[in-house]
Amino acid sequence: xxxxxxxxxxxxxxxxxxxxxxxxxxxxxxxxxxxxxxxxxxxxxxxxxxxxxxxxxxxxxxxxxxxxxxxxxxxxxxxxxxxxxxxxxxxxxxxxxxxxxxxxxxxxxxxxxxxxxxxxxxxxxxxxxxxxxxxxxxxxxxxxxxxxxxxxxxxxxxxxxxxxxxxxxxxxxxxxxxxxxxxxxxxxxxxxxxxxxxxxxxxxxxxxxxxxxxxxxxxxxxxxxxxxxxxxxxxxxxxxxxxxxx
Amino acid sequence: xxxxxxxxxxxxxxxxxxxxxxxxxxxxxxxxxxxxxxxxxxxxxxxxxxxxxxxxxxxxxxxxxxxxxxxxxxxxxxxxxxxxxxxxxxxxxxxxxxxxxxxxxxxxxxxxxxxxxxxxxxxxxxxxxxxxxxxxxxxxxxxxxxxxxxxxxxxxxxxxxxxxxxxxxxxxxxxxxxxxxxxxxxxxxxxxxxxxxxxxxxxxxxxxxxxxxxxxxxxxxxxxxxxxxxxxxxxxxxxxxxxxxxxxxxxxxxxxxxxxxxxxxxxxxxxxxxxxxxxxxx
Numbered sequence: 001x002x003x004x005x006x007x008x009x010x011x012x013x014x015x016x017x018x019x020x021x022x023x024x025x026x027x028x029x030x031x032x033x034x035x036x037x038x039x040x041x042x043x044x045x046x047x048x049x050x051x052x053x054x055x056x057x058x059x060x061x062x063x064x065x066x067x068x069x070x071x072x073x074x075x076x077x078x079x080x081x082x083x084x085x086x087x088x089x090x091x092x093x094x095x096x097x098x099x100x101x102x103x104x105x106x107x108x109x110x111x112x113x114x115x116x117x118x119x120x121x122x123x124x125x126x127x128x129x130x131x132x133x134x135x136x137x138x139x140x141x142x143x144x145x146x147x148x149x150x151x152x153x154x155x156x157x158x159x160x161x162x163x164x165x166x167x168x169x170x171x172x173x174x175x176x177x178x179x180x181x182x183x184x185x186x187x188x189x190x191x192x193x194x195x196x197x198x199x200x201x202x203x204x205x206x207x208x209x210x211x212x213x214x215x216x217x218x219x220x221x222x223x224x225x226x227x228x229x230x231x232x233x234x235x236x237x238x239x240x241x242x243x244x245x246x
Numbered sequence: 247x248x249x250x251x252x253x254x255x256x257x258x259x260x261x262x263x264x265x266x267x268x269x270x271x272x273x274x275x276x277x278x279x280x281x282x283x284x285x286x287x288x289x290x291x292x293x294x295x296x297x298x299x300x301x302x303x304x305x306x307x308x309x310x311x312x313x314x315x316x317x318x319x320x321x322x323x324x325x326x327x328x329x330x331x332x333x334x335x336x337x338x339x340x341x342x343x344x345x346x347x348x349x350x351x352x353x354x355x356x357x358x359x360x361x362x363x364x365x366x367x368x369x370x371x372x373x374x375x376x377x378x379x380x381x382x383x384x385x386x387x388x389x390x391x392x393x394x395x396x397x398x399x400x401x402x403x404x405x406x407x408x409x410x411x412x413x414x415x416x417x418x419x420x421x422x423x424x425x426x427x428x429x430x431x432x433x434x435x436x437x438x439x440x441x442x443x444x445x446x447x448x449x450x451x452x453x454x455x456x457x458x459x460x461x462x463x464x465x466x467x468x469x470x471x472x473x474x475x476x477x478x479x480x481x482x483x484x485x486x487x488x489x490x491x492x493x494x495x496x497x498x499x500x501x502x503x504x505x506x507x508x509x510x511x512x513x514x515x516x517x518x519x520x521x522x523x524x525x526x527x528x
Contacts, residue, residue, distance in 0.1 A: 001350065004346075005349070008346040011338065011342065011346075012335045012337070015337040015338055016337045017337070078333040078335075079329060080332070080333065080334060082329060082332060083327070083329060083332045083389070085298075086297055086298070086299075086322060086325070087351070087393070088319045088322045088323045089350040242299070
């Protein structure tokens with residue numbers, strides 16, 4: 001039944017043109033755009049070394065946080081979640097399948113960005129690639145926790161997309177998801193210091209530039225986990241199955 | 247015969263608003279039972295308690311022998327629900343949607359069979375967003391039936407339908423009855439209750455004001471005799487229409503005048519219903 005539900009979610013996701021374009025394709029397109037307009041080097045290496053994994057972290061925020069939140073809010077407001085509650089499908093299984101499905105979308109998106117990096121810019125996986133993948137997975141899970149939390153707080157389907165973008169786009173910009181931030185003014189860097197994506201970007205950069213495995217970056221891991229747990233707790237307290245709007 | 251639904255002394259309040267104030271009714275297996283009442287009478291609250299969506303404040307409730315408040319999966323296997331407002335994914339087809347829901351049940355009905363049952367054969371592979379309102383409502387019914395339930399809840403299934411679509415929906419609901427399903431229907435349309443229900447409970451302000459077969463509700467009412475006298479319309483309501491009519495006509499004949507616009511009619515269920523709703527709450 002779990003597999004059935006994941007497949008159903010995948011069908012619904014890819015069939016919905018808006019969700020497929022916005023959630024899946026947007027980070028891929030941004031990668032192509034940024035890698036085309038920015039060239040040069042960062043810390044003695046081609047900028048694509050920075051951009052490929054960073055755009056994947058933006059994908060984490062865009063897909064497992066934003067995409068998940070929008071999907072849940074839209075389904076709640078349409079009454080799909082309410083109807084599901086009347087079927088024998090257990091609620092935890094439904095939520096787990098939704099999570100699994102969005103992780104699949106993210107995995108494909110990450111693969112697409114890395115493959116494009118490889119084909120267009122001869123980008124290669126760093127030697128510490130298991131740490132890189134572990135960071136992506138950790139980030140995806142933590143941001144999904146925040147996605148569940150955000151879905152619980154967003155009131156309307158119309159507003160969901162706007163709210164999510166107002167959060168993720170500036171966050172990605174400030175956190176270094178779209179390019180290095182070391183030349184940013186200090187107050188912007190200070191804002192970035194409280195954003196969860198900053199810590200994911202930090203882990204990824206540590207892996208790529210310093211060859212530091214994720215196990216040697218415990219502070220960033222803890223901050224990310226804290227955000228993920230906070231989101232999950234909000235969801236446990238406020239998640240609703242029934243439409244909020246009348 | 248076992249009761250499919252048994253409700254005793256059910257109460258539910260939202261804040262200081264008492265939505266349901268101690269109602270009692272019983273639905274036998276295979277019966278079509280209708281909760282009839284205006285908007286805000288407590289119909290949806292009652293149904294959603296039976297469906298397991300809301301917790302009750304007081305009262306004993308069993309649905310297919312189980313307590314819906316415990317939200318057991320075995321109960322959800324055996325019931326089908328048509329909610330008042332609920333949509334499905336717009337970009338997925340009718341058959342795909344039904345197949346997804348069929349996957350949630352142990353013994354689902356065949357998807358194509360369901361499509362035929364609800365009359366969507368021509369729309370089988372159409373995306374939901376291309377369906378009309380009536381067709382979407384039929385899909386709702388299909389989704390309620392795909393698990394092959396014993397008990398079906400229909401919360402205002404035809405609200406907003408044009409007359410033809412309503413007739414079609416009624417045919418479908420009669421079809422369900424023929425399949426032996428127990429049906430709990432809510433409506434604020436009197437003719438719908440009259441057409442479909444084996445028994446009707448009229449709900450007003452969270453209380454059942456009367457209950458019985460549509461025939462019984464009418465039978466309990468009196469006959470109305472109307473005529474015009476000296477330009478004035480007279481209405482006599484009586485339990486003894488034969489005697490009253492005889493007296494009236496004898497008098498008129500004796501006086502050599504006509505009872506103008508004489509009309510004798512049994513009051514319709516509509517009259518009874520409107521009268522029930524008009525009575526002041528005390």
